[in-house]
Amino acid sequence: MFLAGLLGVWALLARFGPWPHHLFPGPKAVAESLFAMARDGRLWEGISLSMARLAQGYALSVLIGVPLGIVMGRMRAARRVLRPLVVGLQALPSICWLPLALLWFGLTETSIIFVVVMGSVLAISISVEDGILNVDPLLMRVASTYGIRGPRFYGGVLLPAALPGIVTGLKLGWSFAWRALMAGELLYVSGGLGQLLTMGRELMEIPQVMAVMIAIILVGTFIDRVLFQTVELRVRRRWGLATG
Template identity: 70%
Template sequence: MKKWAQKLGMVALLLALWEGLSRSGIWSPHLFPGPMKVAESLVAMAKDGRLGSATLRSLGRLSRAYLLSVSIGVPLGLLTARVAFFRNAVKPVVMGLQALPSICWLPLALLWFGLTDAAILFVVVMGSVLSIAIATEDAVNGLDPQLARVASTLGVRGPRFYFGVLLPGALPGIVTGLKLGWSFAWRALLAGELLFVSGGLGQLLTMGRELMDVPQVMAVMVAIIVIGIAVDRVLFQTVETRLRRRWGLTATV
C-alpha cells in the first residue's frame, strides 16, 4: 500500500504541476492545454475508434518486427560470445552500427521499400536487433565459468550444452536484453510512423500537429507512455522477476 500511495502521489503531483503550468500564462492555453483538455481528447479518440485502431496497427507492426529482431539478435549474440570469428570480425561491425540512431536508416528504407510497412519494419528491426545481440553476448559472457567446466567434466557438449546449460544460465540476462530491445523497437516504430501516412499512433501525432490540435498530440503521447509502461510491467517485469527468483538471483520475499 505504501508503494502504491507513493506512486499515486507522484502522479498527482505531476498532474498538479501540469495544471499549474497551463494556467500560469507562460504559454497560450491553445499551445499548452491542461490535463482535462487532454483527457477529453483522449476519451474522444477512444470513443470514435481512432485510438484503438491506431494502437492495434502500431502494435501489429511492432510484434512482427520485434519477433524478427529476436530471431536474429539472440543467435547472433550467442555466436559472437562463443565463436572466435564472430567475436573478432562481426562484433566490431555490430558495435559500430549500434552507435547509429535507428531513424538514420529511414531514408535508405524509403528508397529500398518505398512508402510501405516494410520500410517501417526495417527501421524497427535495425533499431532493436543489435541491442538484443549485444545484451545476449554480455549475458553469455557473464555466465559462471564453473558451469561450463562442470558440464565439460560430465561430458555435456554440443546441443545439450547450449540448450541445457548455456541458454538457461544466461536466460535472465537475455530477458533483460529483450526488454531493452523492445524499448528501442518501440521508439524506432513511432519515429518511422511520424514521417509518412501509416495508420498508427505516429500518424495520429502527425494529424494533431497538422491540425494544430495540441490536446490530441498530448493525448497520443500519454497513450504511448501508458502502453509502454503496461507492456514493461505486465510482460517483461513479470517474466524477469520470476526468472531471477527461480535462478536465485533475488530474495523470494
C-alpha cells in the same frame, strides 16, 4: 501524491506559463481528447495497428539478434570482428535509418518494420552476448567434463545459465523497438499511433498530440510491467538473483 503534484504543475503551466493555451493545453483538455479518440475508435485502431507492426519487427529482431549474440559470445574470432560493428551501429539512433528505409523499400510497411528491426536487433544481440560471457566458467568446465556438447549443451546448459541476461536483452530490445516504431510511423499516412500524432500536428490539435503521447507511454509501460518485468523477476528468482 507525486502524480497529483505533477498534474497540478501541468495545470499551472497551462494557465500561467510562457506558452499560449492552444500550444500548451491543460490536463482536462488532453484527457477529453484522449477519451474522444477512445470513444470513436481511433485510439484502439491506432494501438492495434502499431502493435501488429511491433510484433512483426520485434519477432524478426529476436530471431536475428539471439543467434547473433550467441555466435559473438561463443566464438572469439566472430566477437573480434562483429562486436565493434554491432556496438558502432547500436550507437546510431534508429531515426537515422529512415532515409535508407525510404530509398530501399519506399513508402511501405516494410520500411517501418525495417526501422523497428534496426532499432532493436543490435541491443538484443549485445545483451545476449553479455549473458553468454557472464555464464559461470565452472559450469562450462563441468559440462565439458561430462562430455555435454552440441544441441544438448546449448539447450540444457548454456542458454538456461544465460537466461537472466537474455531476458534483460529482450526487454531492452522491446523498449528500443517501441521507440523505433513511433519514429517509423511518422514516415507516411499508415495508420497507427504515429499517424494520430502527425494528424494532430498538421491540424494544430495539440491536445490530441499530447493525448497520443500519453497513450504511447501507457501502452509501453503496461507491456513492460505486465510482461517483461514479470518474466524477468520470475527468472531472477528462479536463478537466485532476487529474493522472494
